[in-house]
Amino acid sequence: MNVHEPERRLVTLADVARAAGVGESTVSRVLRNQGSFSKRTQDRVAEAVARLGYVPNRLAGMLAGSGSTAGAKLVGIIIPSLTNIVFPDLLRGATAALDRDGFQSVIGVSDYDPEREEALIGALLSWRPAGLIVTGLEHRAGSVARLRASGIRIVEMIDTDGTGLDIVVGFSNRAVGCDSARHLIARGYRRIGYVGHDITLDLRAAKRLTGFRETLAEAGHPLAETEIAPGPSSAAAGRAALGRLLAARPDLDAVYFSNDDMALGGYFHCLADGIAVPERLALFGFNALDIAAAMPQPLTTIRTPRLEIGAVAAERLTAGGPAETVDLGYELIPGATA
Amino acid sequence: MNVHEPERRLVTLADVARAAGVGESTVSRVLRNQGSFSKRTQDRVAEAVARLGYVPNRLAGMLAGSGSTAGAKLVGIIIPSLTNIVFPDLLRGATAALDRDGFQSVIGVSDYDPEREEALIGALLSWRPAGLIVTGLEHRAGSVARLRASGIRIVEMIDTDGTGLDIVVGFSNRAVGCDSARHLIARGYRRIGYVGHDITLDLRAAKRLTGFRETLAEAGHPLAETEIAPGPSSAAAGRAALGRLLAARPDLDAVYFSNDDMALGGYFHCLADGIAVPERLALFGFNALDIAAAMPQPLTTIRTPRLEIGAVAAERLTAGGPAETVDLGYELIPGATA
DNA sequence: AATCAGATTGGCAGCGCTGCCAACATCTGG
DNA sequence: CCAGATGTTGGCAGCGCTGCCAATCTGATT
Structure with missing residues (x-):
């Protein structure tokens, strides 16, 4: 061969x-x-x-075609991780839409590292794409400078809490936090805790927590305790962290998790420790994973339009409309755990 | 902007x-x-x-550099899905190794469709990559022809049960099935069933089932019943399918699942129906998902070296060694469900 | 039969960069 | 002070394809 x-x-x-x-x-x-x-x-x-x-030879084709009206049928996509199924989902949505329009995509994974994101932006721009899809609104100054200087369309996806460079497609993570808090309050929970993963990296999770915390405070039942697991989110981390949280505050009657992976771990902790859900402890997640819906008691969570965000991001990028923010919303899934 | x-x-x-x-x-x-x-x-x-x-402008650089010794520092990767976390893991392993050697990667997702795979091979080859990493050993005749004609290095990853075109990196899915069966037999289970997802698409799952079935037969306790869920694997599919399987054969004492997603769903079914695991029913999975390890009873499963497979695939591809098959093995994780 | 719009076609100059090679510059030792 | 070795440098021909434009062909019309 x-x-x-x-x-x-x-x-x-x-x-x-x-x-x-x-x-x-x-x-x-x-x-x-x-x-x-x-x-x-x-x-x-x-x-x-x-x-x-x-x-x-597409290389030659794109080179020759560059500068013309048709231009390069190529877009770059940067996501922070492949471990959390959320991002492959965004990718699926985006690439499906891109394929339909005859675009190719080049993908970069930043590992939640802003510095690596900047390097990736450089790397992807060197392919001379027609546009770039990045994750989130927060970028290093150097990244922003490069994006601006590139002169191409930029889509920032997932998060709408802040100011975008060009097109923004997503939902308000802050609002998710607020609605999650309202739900728990409405259901009568009063001593509420939070279990999350590394918030300094996952800025969207941080925004949800902020909204959550503020709404609880306004309702007069401030967040009782938080437990942050080091490293990325996982069921194992969620399970361990809920254990620690309850050890510190056995009186909690509900816990908000940074996402469904963590919440699933929390649920396992409850099963293992014989904690009745939701009677003794309510659980609230985020992201509506498939697995969470298959649990004996479906997880109460927030469904986010991941595929749709990817698809709309791709469409807007290639359509040539004005710079604007598209809020695709989300949906609270009642479930049986809160 | x-x-x-x-x-x-x-x-x-x-x-x-x-x-x-x-x-x-x-x-x-x-x-x-x-x-x-x-x-x-x-x-x-x-x-x-x-x-x-x-x-x-990398486009220009690669065009100009093509044909020379240095050549294009680019490889194409084709995976069947992004939904099953296995494939993002392979991607992670491969891209990490590729980055280290200064290679870029272009990715294609075939959706388990051989026809789409063939189209993707064409699309990726048009980037004039130095090599191509594909999934599995089974490809359409047209795909094989294109790969051969390309003159570049090919790595087929995950599966070693069969003949590869060039380099093969993975493990024996058949052996996984055999070992899984031996484990169940050794533990004393006799009336064993199988719950899987669409086997016509996921050929590796089919090979595991074959090995599993044959080993059971040799042991004198042939596979009692199988239940195949339509569509891709998921916890929901596994839960529903186990329900159907047990309705047909309430006497089963162990079930082998096509993978951990399905097994997790099965576990949920047992929890919901009050079926004691493993006393009343043993569960055996495949792939050692993180989540499965966080369950109240860790799932008995097979750990596959996913990151390593991706990494070795990338290394072999760029290293220029001989055509050969690299078996990276796997590990049976005893767990508490079988 | 001449004319004309429209369909079809080929030639060729780049696209931006790298490989190759020749042209210098600089440094050694004899 | 010069040949030879080594270190630097610039010029320029492509890499394979597309855009542009002029050339040719077609059929219909007058």
């Missing part, structure tokens, strides 16, 4: 043109189904392409 | 050269830190780059 005849040159468009007995530009037009050409020409080109096994 | 001075041309290498008062090739050498140049030149180039905000 890998030991080939010495550097066999790959088939080029010129080879196809020669084989089909037509000009290069004719082949190019046929292949892109653009401009006009006769049925006969089309067949001959198709035959030559098949016979020679021609694969277009 | 998006309304710029009419088509401001982006800064090119030539602009930098002019600004720094040196030749283009000199700037190119400095930027790639290749060849020799004086400290003074380096500083002047660095200054010009910073002042003009130059971003190299």
Whole structure:
């Protein structure tokens, strides 16, 4: 497979043109189904392409096409993580929409590191994409400078709490926190705690917590206690953290989790310790994971339109509309745990 | 942000050269830190780059560099899904290793569709990558033809049960099935059932089932019953499917699941129905999800070296060794459910 | 039969960068 | 002071494709 005849040159468009007995530009037009050409020409080109096994070189195509109206059918996407299923979902939504419009995407994963995000922005811009989709509204000064200087469309997705550079697609994490608090208060819970993962990295989780905390305070039942697990969110972290939280405050009657992974861990802790949910302790999550819905008692959580956010981000990016913020909202799923 | 001075041309290498008062090739050498140049030149180039905000055009770079020894520092990766956390994990492992070697990656998601895989292979090859990482050993004839004709290194990952085109990195899914069966038999389970998702799409799951079934038969306790949920794996599907399986065969004492997602759903079914695990019914999964380890009773499952598979796949691809199969093995995690 | 709009086609100059090579510059030792 | 080795540097031809434009062909019309 890998030991080939010495550097066999790959088939080029010129080879196809020669084989089909037509000009290069004719082949190019046929292949892109653009401009006009006769049925006969089309067949001959198709035959030559098949016979020679021609694969277009997109690198060359994009280079040549750059600067023109058509431009590069390419967008870059930067997400902070692949571990949390949320981001693959955003990716799915975006790439599906992008595919439909004939766009390719190049993906970067920042690991929640703003510095790495800046480096990735540079790396993705060097592909000369038509646009860039990034996560969240907070970026280093250098990142913002690069994005601005690039002159391309930018979509910041997921979060609408703040000012965007260009297009923003998402929902208000702050409002999610507020609504979550209101729900718990309305259900009669009064001694409420919080279990989260590293908030300095996941700024959206921090915003939810802020909204949550403020609403509780306004209601006259301030957040009783918080427990932050180091590192990224996971069921194991949630389970351990809820244990610690309850050890410190056995009197809590409800706990708000930074997301469903953590909440699932919390639920497991309750099962293991024989804590009745929601009678003795109510649990509230975030993100409506599939798994959370399959639990014996469906988790009370917030469903966010992840696929839709990705899709709308992609559409707005390629559509060429004005700079604006699109709030796609969210939905509270009552469940059985709070 | 998006309304710029009419088509401001982006800064090119030539602009930098002019600004720094040196030749283009000199700037190119400095930027790639290749060849020799004086400290003074380096500083002047660095200054010009910073002042003009130059971003190299990788498209042009790769085009120009193609055909040479250095070649394109790019690899394509095709995975069947983003929904199952397994594949983002493989991606993480691969991209981490790739980054280290200065490679970029372009990703394609086939949705378990062989036809789409073939299309993706074409799309990725058009980037003229140095190599391609695909999932599994089974591909359409057209896909194989394209891969062979490409002349680049190919890695097929995850599965070692069969013949690869070039490099293969993974483990034996068949052996996983066999070992899972042996474990259950050794623990004294006799009336064993299977709950899976769509096997026609997920060929690796099918191989595990084959190994599992054969080993049970050899042990004299053939697989009692199978229940296949339509669609992809999920906790909800696993929960529902286990319900159906037990309705048909209430006498089962153990169930093997196509993966941990499904098993988790099965566990939830047991919790909801008050079925004692593992006394009344034992559960056995596959893939060692984080969540499964956080359950009140850790799931008995198989840990697969996902990150490592991705990493080794990337390393082998770029290293230039011989075509061979690398079996990275797996590990049975005893857990408490079987 | 001549004319004309529209369809079809080919030639060729780039797109921005890298590889190659020749041209210098600088440094050794004899 | 010079040949030879080593270190630096710039010029320029592509890489494979697309955009543009002029050339050619077609059929219909007058």
